[in-house]
Amino acid sequence: MKKKLPASLILPQFLIFRFSLSNFHSKISSSKTKLSLLFFFICFSMWAQHPPFNADGTILVPAGVLTMNVEGWGAGGAGGGASASTALTGRSGAGGGGGAYAKGVISVTAGATLSVKVAQTTAGGSGSGANGGNSYIQGYDTVFLAAGGSGGPANSTGGSPAGGAGGSATVSKGSITTTAGSDGGAGATALLNLLAGSGAGGKGGGTGGGAGGLAAGSVLLGVGPGQPGSPPGGGGSGGLHLSGSPGQVGGNGAAGRVNVTYTCPTYSVSNLQTLVNACTSVGTAKLRLTGTNLPVGIYVVTYNRTNPAGTLTAPMTVTSAGTGDFDVVGLTIAGTSTITVTGLASGVCTNTVTVAASNVTVSPPSVGGTIAGSSTICSGANSGSLILSGHTGTVQKWQYAFAPFTTWVDIPSTAGTGFVFGPLTQTTRFRAVVASGTCTAAFSSEAIVTVNPLPTITLASTAAPVCI
Secondary structure, three states, rough: OOOOHHHHHHHHHHHHHHHHHHHHHHHHHHHHHHHHHHHHHHHHHOOOOOHHHHOOOOEEEEOOOOOEEEEEEEOOOOOOOEEEOOOOEEEEEEOOOOEEEEEEEEOOOOEEEEEEOOOOOOOOOOOOOOOOOOOOEEOOOOOOOOOOOOOOOOOOOOOOOOOOOOOOOOOEOOOOOEEEEOOOOOOOEEEEEOOEEOOOEEEEOOOOOOOOOOOOOOOOOOOOOOOOOOOOOOOOOOEEOOOOOEEEOOOOOOOEEEEEEEOOOOOEOOEEEEEEEOOOOOEEEEEEOOOOOOOOOOEEEEEEEEEEEEEEEEEEEEEEOOEEEEEOOOOOOOOEEEEEEEEEEEOOEEEEOOOOOOOOOOEEOEOOOOOEEEEEOOOOOOOOOOOEOOEEEEEEEEEEEOOOOOOOEEEEOOOOOOOOOOOOOOOOEEEEEEOOOOOOOOOOOOEEEEEEEEOOOOOOOOOOOOOO
């Protein structure tokens, strides 16, 4: 005669069986998910410029890119909680709907920054599950949007609440296709949860949508929270409650995802020209790149510098196709530095380029020097020789000023280190303006030519006698 197990042992035995089975399924599901994600990333890296956006991010539209291929999933809805089962009964919440899938092509402007908005995980709770959010690109939501799935209703009153609706294909936007997410499974009410289960989460839309959370199953006396959906867009399953146990929460709805792909242009440059040489005190020169395929947009130029040696990058904005200017920095040693451009990138589009090098002349700071030749003369005489020495750079011009010596006047055609100016009728100051390359000009010391008035001779009205 067979003995019946005491009632006190039935629950633990079933719970051990249930949780062992649940853990087994969980491990298999986890392994499948990881393997699927591995294959997804490997395949994606072969054909896309950007990794999947699993959270909000930005994209700088590369030069020459006019359209982008976009696809996305909305977030899955969270599963419904379960509670308040009456004596000898159990209740389960409904599953959340899977996020919808959308795919299309958008027109973009080179140099613009796109803001990618990805719906994040929808947290499950003890009440009805929250709705999943939408995934889209800001400013393009009228042509590209993947709608989130609806949350699964809670079960605290009995019955079989219907599962949350999958993300709507009608609400979603995509020029190629939109596919609704799967609806979540219904909740239930059963005697001691005999062969009962909660509502499973709905699958994310399209072939790449994530699986919904597995239903919290029971052979007898089962209890437990809902399971999370898998990204992208899987809905969470409902919680499973048994009378006398704490309320159970629904599973999380999985986050959405956005993928962006496009073809990078091949940039080409043919000439590098120095527009503005450098001064050691500033260390910056301006160069120009020209090329047959240099479209409008924002770039990063990689270049080598010989004096001092280094490899650097510089931003460059092309506003007129074929020509772009950029600054070379760190030119702090006087002499010649050879600049060679080796790379050109716009956004994630990168090219190795070869272009003839250009030399930059790096000048030391300007020094005005000292003028010799201060003197005193009579009115109407020339200044005498004014000689400049101790300067660094080239004399650009000479200047003079009269009292109160605040306004300086350029002297035409007097470039050089020495000259004579006149005739003078009042005291005058002179200085030279000296510039070294592109460095800020400097003033020399001032020379002062003091002008004395001529003597006045007064003749007598009658001649005085002269004794011989």
